[in-house]
Amino acid sequence: MANVLVVTSGKGGVGKTTSTAALGAALAQAGEKVVVIDFDVGLRNLDLVMGAERRVVFDLINVVQGVAKLQQALIRDKRLENLWLLPASQTRDKDALTDEGVGRVIAELRTKFDWILCDSPAGIERGAMLAMRYADQAVIVTNPEVSSVRDSDRIIGMLDSKTVKAEQGERVIKHILITRFDPARAARGEMLSIDDILEILATPLLGIIPESQDVLRASNVGSPVTLNNVASAPARAYTDAVRRLMGETVDMVVPTERRGLMNRLLGRRAA
Amino acid sequence: MSMNLLRLFSGSKATAPVARERLQILLAHERGLRGQPDLLATLREEILAVVSKHIQLDPDKVTVKLDRGPAVSTLEVDIEVPNDFEKTKALAERRAGAA
Numbered sequence: 131m132a133n134v135l136v137v138t139s140g141k142g143g144v145g146k147t148t149s150t151a152a153l154g155a156a157l158a159q160a161g162e163k164v165v166v167i168d169f170d171v172g173l174r175n176l177d178l179v180m181g182a183e184r185r186v187v188f189d190l191i192n193v194v195q196g197v198a199k200l201q202q203a204l205i206r207d208k209r210l211e212n213l214w215l216l217p218a219s220q221t222r223d224k225d226a227l228t229d230e231g232v233g234r235v236i237a238e239l240r241t242k243f244d245w246i247l248c249d250s251p252a253g254i255e256r257g258a259m260l261a262m263r264y265a266d267q268a269v270i271v272t273n274p275e276v277s278s279v280r281d282s283d284r285i286i287g288m289l290d291s292k293t294v295k296a297e298q299g300e301r302v303i304k305h306i307l308i309t310r311f312d313p314a315r316a317a318r319g320e321m322l323s324i325d326d327i328l329e330i331l332a333t334p335l336l337g338i339i340p341e342s343q344d345v346l347r348a349s350n351v352g353s354p355v356t357l358n359n360v361a362s363a364p365a366r367a368y369t370d371a372v373r374r375l376m377g378e379t380v381d382m383v384v385p386t387e388r389r390g391l392m393n394r395l396l397g398r399r400a401a
Numbered sequence: 402m403s404m405n406l407l408r409l410f411s412g413s414k415a416t417a418p419v420a421r422e423r424l425q426i427l428l429a430h431e432r433g434l435r436g437q438p439d440l441l442a443t444l445r446e447e448i449l450a451v452v453s454k455h456i457q458l459d460p461d462k463v464t465v466k467l468d469r470g471p472a473v474s475t476l477e478v479d480i481e482v483p484n485d486f487e488k489t490k491a492l493a494e495r496r497a498g499a500a
């Protein structure tokens with residue numbers, strides 16, 4: 131049975147695209163057949179984070195409009211053979227995506243993949259609505275910060291009302307993924323605590339991804355962080371999140387301030 | 402110098418140059434695209450149009466691959482043509498000629 135999972139947030143810049151690539155790659159590493167879809171029409175970035183930007187020929191809108199077949203638009207990852215990307219269009223009009231067209235594409239992908247990960251655009255408009263429309267599950271990416279938590283709350287409201295699941299009287303399974311968590315600032319009480327966030331949003335926690343230089347390095351070279359540096363703290367946190375998605379029980383690791391030798395010698399804080 | 406030493410000790414390679422190169426290639430292409438048609442897209446469409454004049458194109462049997470490089474890009478159009486194509490075509494032409 132295929133799983134359609136939307137990675138969403140309301141707020142921009144919280145880590146949706148980073149998380150879509152990292153979770154997608156980690157699922158593929160676990161042997162699942164995965165496609166990641168960029169719904170950010172006009173501002174695509176998932177191709178860059180995945181390192182496939184030079185290979186985009188057709189996109190989601192071409193498929194929705196029948197200009198290209200699904201197989202022609204899907205780009206296979208060069209490192210993981212069971213990971214695929216369906217890119218967004220960079221130039222065309224957002225309104226070219228229709229509810230019915232997206233539904234058709236998702237239905238076809240369901241017959242071919244175990245996991246269909248939809249990278250949502252920011253906002254609560256049409257684009258974000260279409261990205262979540264056919265979801266079975268949602269990962270709500272949240273930063274420990276008031277405006278992000280507020281936007282997550284609005285998105286939860288949309289997931290409970292505007293999705294096909296909701297209209298059928300069922301529920302989209304929701305998970306909170308806290309990203310860009312800075313242990314040093316948390317220790318100083320400068321960030322909302324994880325308990326506060328979970329209490330406010332009343333939604334189960336999927337994982338806590340620390341703020342890390344490894345994420346920037348991975349995006350520089352165009353590789354999901356779970357592939358680029360498997361042993362890094364964010365990669366381990368994403369991999370644990372994927373094990374939870376796949377039904378395993380994994381202890382939750384709250385990132386703590388960790389100083390490497392070099393950083394200690396230099397009196398710097400770990401990234 | 403001190404940054405390089407730091408890198409040496411911390412065992413990490415600079416990734417920013419890779420990022421710069423990737424962006425240069427991508428943006429050169431995307432800027433060129435604004436306001437004018439994409440050459441590779443035009444080539445792709447015209448190649449497929451020419452081919453479909455001669456054979457019935459099965460969209461499932463056509464793969465188009467692209468790799469944009471700094472100096473040159475490659476467009477790879479892979480079309481599966483059935484083996485009995487020549488025979489069927491000759492037959493059709495003979496029939497058309499006879500009519």
Ligand SMILES: Nc1ncnc2c1ncn2[C@@H]1O[C@H](COP(=O)(O)OP(=O)(O)O)[C@@H](O)[C@H]1O
Pocket residue numbers: 139141142143144145146147148149175252309310311339340341342343345346349364
């Ligand atoms: N855990 C993290 N540590 C450090 N930087 C991060 C982390 N997650 C995301 N980022 C950075 O934050 C920025 C926004 O991330 P992105 O995934 O594009 O967000 P969104 O898709 O929600 O707009 C990017 O520059 C990305 O590299």
Ligand SMILES: [Mg+2]
Pocket residue numbers: 146147148170175250251
């Ligand atoms: Mg994004």
